Amino acid sequence: MRVTIQATPAYELSIDLHTSAHGHSLRLISFVPTARRPEQQVKFQGLFSTAELGLLRDALSQALELELAQAQAPAPAPVRDAAPAEVTRSASPVR
Numbered sequence: 001m002r003v004t005i006q007a008t009p010a011y012e013l014s015i016d017l018h019t020s021a022h023g024h025s026l027r028l029i030s031f032v033p034t035a036r037r038p039e040q041q042v043k044f045q046g047l048f049s050t051a052e053l054g055l056l057r058d059a060l061s062q063a064l065e066l067e068l069a070q071a072q073a074p075a076p077a078p079v080r081d082a083a084p085a086e087v088t089r090s091a092s093p094v095r
Helices: 050-072
Strands: 002-008 011-020 023-031 040-048
Touching (some): 023 050, 040 050
Antiparallel strands (some): 002 011, 011 023
16 A cells, blocks of 8 residues: 655655565655656665554554644733842942
8 A cells, every 4th residue: 555645746755555474564755756867765664563553553643633632722821920029139349
């Protein structure tokens, strides 16, 4: 299964995921169509178990949920300026 994650006229990033008897092969692939010699380049690849892919999914879900919660949180109330602190000066003899 291959899914494009980002795409602009100048750059494309996709994820390629295949399952075999040994586990799940995951690859992040970039493509720059405007390059002198356009070709797909593997930026990351690994072989993961089902449990490891589940942990990756959970981590991504938590990051998205946290971002969504922060976006929906009300803006913090403005902080009032506190009363100026007293300044104590020590007298030192001038010579």
